Amino acid sequence: MPDTKPRANGERVLADLNALRSLGAYKTGVHKPTFSEPHKQSLDWLVQKLPEAGLTGAIDGIGNILGTSAKAGPKLLAGSHLESQNYAGWLDGPLGVVYALEAARVLNTDPSVKGAVEVAAWCDEEGHFGSFLGSRSYVGQVTEAEIDAARDRTNGRTMRDALTDMGLTGRARIAAEPGRHVGYLEAHIEQGDTLESGKLAIGVVTSIVGIWQYRINFAGEQNHAGTTRMAVRKDAGLALAKFCVAVDQRFPAACGPRTVWTTGRITLDPGAPSIIPGGAEMLFQIRDDNPAVIARLEELLRTTADEANAKGPCTVNVERIRVGAPAMMDSRFQDAIEAASKAVADGRSVRMPSGAGHDAQMLAAIMPAGMLFVPSIGGISHHWTENTADTDVVTGAQVFVDACRRILAG
Amino acid sequence: MPDTKPRANGERVLADLNALRSLGAYKTGVHKPTFSEPHKQSLDWLVQKLPEAGLTGAIDGIGNILGTSAKAGPKLLAGSHLESQNYAGWLDGPLGVVYALEAARVLNTDPSVKGAVEVAAWCDEEGHFGSFLGSRSYVGQVTEAEIDAARDRTNGRTMRDALTDMGLTGRARIAAEPGRHVGYLEAHIEQGDTLESGKLAIGVVTSIVGIWQYRINFAGEQNHAGTTRMAVRKDAGLALAKFCVAVDQRFPAACGPRTVWTTGRITLDPGAPSIIPGGAEMLFQIRDDNPAVIARLEELLRTTADEANAKGPCTVNVERIRVGAPAMMDSRFQDAIEAASKAVADGRSVRMPSGAGHDAQMLAAIMPAGMLFVPSIGGISHHWTENTADTDVVTGAQVFVDACRRILAG
Numbered sequence: 001m002p003d004t005k006p007r008a009n010g011e012r013v014l015a016d017l018n019a020l021r022s023l024g025a026y027k028t029g030v031h032k033p034t035f036s037e038p039h040k041q042s043l044d045w046l047v048q049k050l051p052e053a054g055l056t057g058a059i060d061g062i063g064n065i066l067g068t069s070a071k072a073g074p075k076l077l078a079g080s081h082l083e084s085q086n087y088a089g090w091l092d093g094p095l096g097v098v099y100a101l102e103a104a105r106v107l108n109t110d111p112s113v114k115g116a117v118e119v120a121a122w123c124d125e126e127g128h129f130g131s132f133l134g135s136r137s138y139v140g141q142v143t144e145a146e147i148d149a150a151r152d153r154t155n156g157r158t159m160r161d162a163l164t165d166m167g168l169t170g171r172a173r174i175a176a177e178p179g180r181h182v183g184y185l186e187a188h189i190e191q192g193d194t195l196e197s198g199k200l201a202i203g204v205v206t207s208i209v210g211i212w213q214y215r216i217n218f219a220g221e222q223n224h225a226g227t228t229r230m231a232v233r234k235d236a237g238l239a240l241a242k243f244c245v246a247v248d249q250r251f252p253a254a255c256g257p258r259t260v261w262t263t264g265r266i267t268l269d270p271g272a273p274s275i276i277p278g279g280a281e282m283l284f285q286i287r288d289d290n291p292a293v294i295a296r297l298e299e300l301l302r303t304t305a306d307e308a309n310a311k312g313p314c315t316v317n318v319e320r321i322r323v324g325a326p327a328m329m330d331s332r333f334q335d336a337i338e339a340a341s342k343a344v345a346d347g348r349s350v351r352m353p354s355g356a357g358h359d360a361q362m363l364a365a366i367m368p369a370g371m372l373f374v375p376s377i378g379g380i381s382h383h384w385t386e387n388t389a390d391t392d393v394v395t396g397a398q399v400f401v402d403a404c405r406r407i408l409a410g
Numbered sequence: 411m412p413d414t415k416p417r418a419n420g421e422r423v424l425a426d427l428n429a430l431r432s433l434g435a436y437k438t439g440v441h442k443p444t445f446s447e448p449h450k451q452s453l454d455w456l457v458q459k460l461p462e463a464g465l466t467g468a469i470d471g472i473g474n475i476l477g478t479s480a481k482a483g484p485k486l487l488a489g490s491h492l493e494s495q496n497y498a499g500w501l502d503g504p505l506g507v508v509y510a511l512e513a514a515r516v517l518n519t520d521p522s523v524k525g526a527v528e529v530a531a532w533c534d535e536e537g538h539f540g541s542f543l544g545s546r547s548y549v550g551q552v553t554e555a556e557i558d559a560a561r562d563r564t565n566g567r568t569m570r571d572a573l574t575d576m577g578l579t580g581r582a583r584i585a586a587e588p589g590r591h592v593g594y595l596e597a598h599i600e601q602g603d604t605l606e607s608g609k610l611a612i613g614v615v616t617s618i619v620g621i622w623q624y625r626i627n628f629a630g631e632q633n634h635a636g637t638t639r640m641a642v643r644k645d646a647g648l649a650l651a652k653f654c655v656a657v658d659q660r661f662p663a664a665c666g667p668r669t670v671w672t673t674g675r676i677t678l679d680p681g682a683p684s685i686i687p688g689g690a691e692m693l694f695q696i697r698d699d700n701p702a703v704i705a706r707l708e709e710l711l712r713t714t715a716d717e718a719n720a721k722g723p724c725t726v727n728v729e730r731i732r733v734g735a736p737a738m739m740d741s742r743f744q745d746a747i748e749a750a751s752k753a754v755a756d757g758r759s760v761r762m763p764s765g766a767g768h769d770a771q772m773l774a775a776i777m778p779a780g781m782l783f784v785p786s787i788g789g790i791s792h793h794w795t796e797n798t799a800d801t802d803v804v805t806g807a808q809v810f811v812d813a814c815r816r817i818l819a820g
Contacts, residue, residue, distance in 0.1 A: 192637035209636060213683060224791045225672035226619065226697050226765035227602035230662070232789070237673050238658055244651035252640070262635040263647050264683040266676050273623060273674040273693040275792070283683040287636050355636035379642070381634045382685070 006106045008401040010394035016098045021090040029384030032084040034128035035162040042082040046121055053104030061171035063123030064134045069108055073115030076407050077181040081125035089386025091189050097121050099187040099397050103404040115408040122359045128152055129159045135359035137173050139366050183368035186360040187400050193379030201395045202341045202349035203373030205329050207289035208361040209353055213322035214284045220314040222278025236280035237268045239314035246304050254300050256293040261286045289326040289353040327361035333370025340402035345395050416516045418811040420804035426508045431500040439794030442494040444538040445572040452492040456531055463514030471581035473533030474544045479518055483525030486817050487591040491535035499796025501599050507531050509597040509807050513814040525818040532769045538562055539569045545769035547583050549776050593778035596770040597810050603789030611805045612751045612759035613783030615739050617699035618771040619763055623732035624694045630724040632688025646690035647678045649724035656714050664710050666703040671696045699736040699763040737771035743780025750812035755805050
């Protein structure tokens with residue numbers, strides 16, 4: 001019996017992605033910050049595309065788009081984001097929106113499919129003005145006061161001014177309608193090299209890792225770099241370097257198989273070439289999808305600090321400044337993606353956590369959620385060279401559409 | 411036979427130092443940046459004081475003062491600087507100027523003393539606009555182009571604007587007159603704790619250390635802090651921390667008895683909490699008065715970098731950006747200070763190098779030069795809490811005047 005199931009149109013998917021790449025093009029990627037002109041053009045582009053999928057929608061008061069369907073039956077919410085990091089890649093965000101649009105075009109117009117896919121573009125997933133403002137607004141976590149205070153991290157423009165420039169002032173924000181959706185499905189580039197190195201086509205996301213962030217301060221004694229003997233120095237910068245190395249030596253024995261930890265920022269005080277640093281600070285983060293692993297590593301971090309304090313000559317203080325609980329992806333959604341992968345991608349999939357944050361983790365707070373990944377060439381992300389092979393983009397679209405069909409079919 | 415040699419007037423010295431402290435007072439110290447109003451007031455104060463010592467002088471075109479004497483006989487140049495670091499101590503600079511003034515008051519007016527002390531205040535020793543601009547101008551090392559380009563490192567004001575505000579535009583700069591001086595003597599606070607910890611009153615400076623400075627760059631691979639597995643990371647910040655720790659472990663076995671080394675500034679690129687640093691840079695300096703020791707340590711620095719490069723995953727590049735040859739203090743000047751210390755300070759002196767830079771190292775390029783140190787309480791320097799016990803200030807003045815007398819007597 002021939003497979004007559006509805007299929008994604010790979011050429012249409014690639015054409016749409018390239019159309020979005022042409023808005024704000026930068027080298028082979030895009031520069032499309034939240035509320036920039038190319039971002040606005042991309043949102044307008046999506047609104048104009050929605051009718052092809054039997055959907056209607058507009059940009060809401062925070063820059064979200066939700067295309068809704070009048071079709072009877074279950075509704076599956078699907079989408080991602082359209083803005084980019086500064087001077088970054090063309091697929092980070094648009095891939096998930098175009099897959100959702102394609103699934104809606106294929107499934108909503110098919111009378112044999114019960115229900116419909118509704119398409120969302122969540123604003124500012126990339127955090128130019130805040131943290132997941134669009135998806136958090138949809139699930140009811142963003143106050144007007146938060147918007148009042150938000151500013152573009154690159155140029156300081158207030159979010160209120162940006163919304164005015166976008167013509168969105170006074171528009172209502174779309175809020176989740178309890179019970180409307182059977183769940184949320186999002187596709188994204190992997191942003192790592194797990195799929196590529198395993199010659200796989202699809203990542204079935206099991207969870208989105210939690211991010212625990214720490215401010216670690218070192219206090220020594222600021223002094224003259226010429227006249228202060230080595231024996232009496234209290235060099236906070238050296239204390240910090242030793243701490244980084246100790247963490248690097250100790251964490252591997254205590255971490256989980258996919259734990260990652262990063263010191264992304266180091267500041268010495270006063271930071272002058274001829275002054276022994278009296279203070280030093282590092283921003284440190286741990287990501288894992290298992291809170292027990294995080295707890296174990298935090299304990300190790302504090303033990304390492306205690307030992308450094310006991311040894312001297314500087315003091316160390318570990319302050320936890322951010323706790324992000326992992327978001328678990330719905331097991332039935334994982335099964336649906338895996339089944340779709342077997343059906344249309346020779347089963348070249350693997351279950352894996354997401355080390356990066358995504359809108360799906362916000363949606364997971366109010367409905368079942370799932371995510372699928374496609375391979376990133378070289379694992380490169382947040383850079384204009386980010387890319388995915390066209391064949392992988394098309395395969396991902398096929399799996400996505402089939403997964404949506406399976407979820408709608410229950 | 412009673413000692414009838416001319417002595418410093420301790421009360422007068424302390425009164426003068428306190429008068430200078432009252433100009434730009436900040437807590438128990440001063441805030442007296444180069445070409446600030448309190449700096450100008452301090453320069454005016456000195457010009458008005460010069461006649462008490464039989465000297466005449468004015469502020470020159472770069473903010474230097476040189477009080478000259480018409481007295482017959484040898485001339486000894488003596489002085490220091492009157493501006494301060496921002497929010498710093500009251501004695502760093504003024505001590506040496508007031509000692510010189512006191513020596514001139516005592517000796518120039520004494521007909522039994524052959525010759526005279528001439529008093530200098532060198533502008534901007536603290537480097538607000540450049541590097542030793544005043545003393546370097548006097549010895550002929552500052553071009554007009556360097557002044558054109560100089561800006562206040564705190565607020566960006568051009569040096570030309572500052573000179574105009576000071577009313578100095580168009581004034582000539584005083585230049586050294588070959589053969590006029592038998593040498594240069596400068597007193598300064600130690601800025602370290604060698605004298606205090608040894609319960610000593612006087613440091614006889616043997617040399618002013620050279621400062622070698624390096625920019626050490628680490629290149630890794632910038633990537634996403636959530637999606638990039640630990641095993642494939644090239645974290646430039648971690649490479650830097652390991653390098654700092656390696657230097658800390660290896661240098662003690664290769665350094666001289668007074669070598670110091672400092673990492674004063676660390677920068678991670680891009681320095682964001684969720685991005686693995688693709689680049690890192692540290693400013694590193696070594697100070698010693700023995701070029702052979704410096705050469706040995708630089709070799710060790712480069713060996714450490716070679717080993718890190720061989721090991722990977724990041725690359726390290728060591729670039730020497732500043733070479734400062736040590737300046738040797740004249741041995742006869744050292745003997746004169748030591749003899750004076752024996753005569754008026756119970757011989758509580760020690761010969762020691764200066765780990766900090768001073769105007770004397772510039773003057774040493776064109777004439778014999780010497781320096782003496784007085785104790786710094788707790789070794790504290792470049793901070794408003796910097797201080798020296800009054801008794802030590804007075805003892806230092808006695809030794810300074812006696813040393814000047816001995817040098818003039820040949």
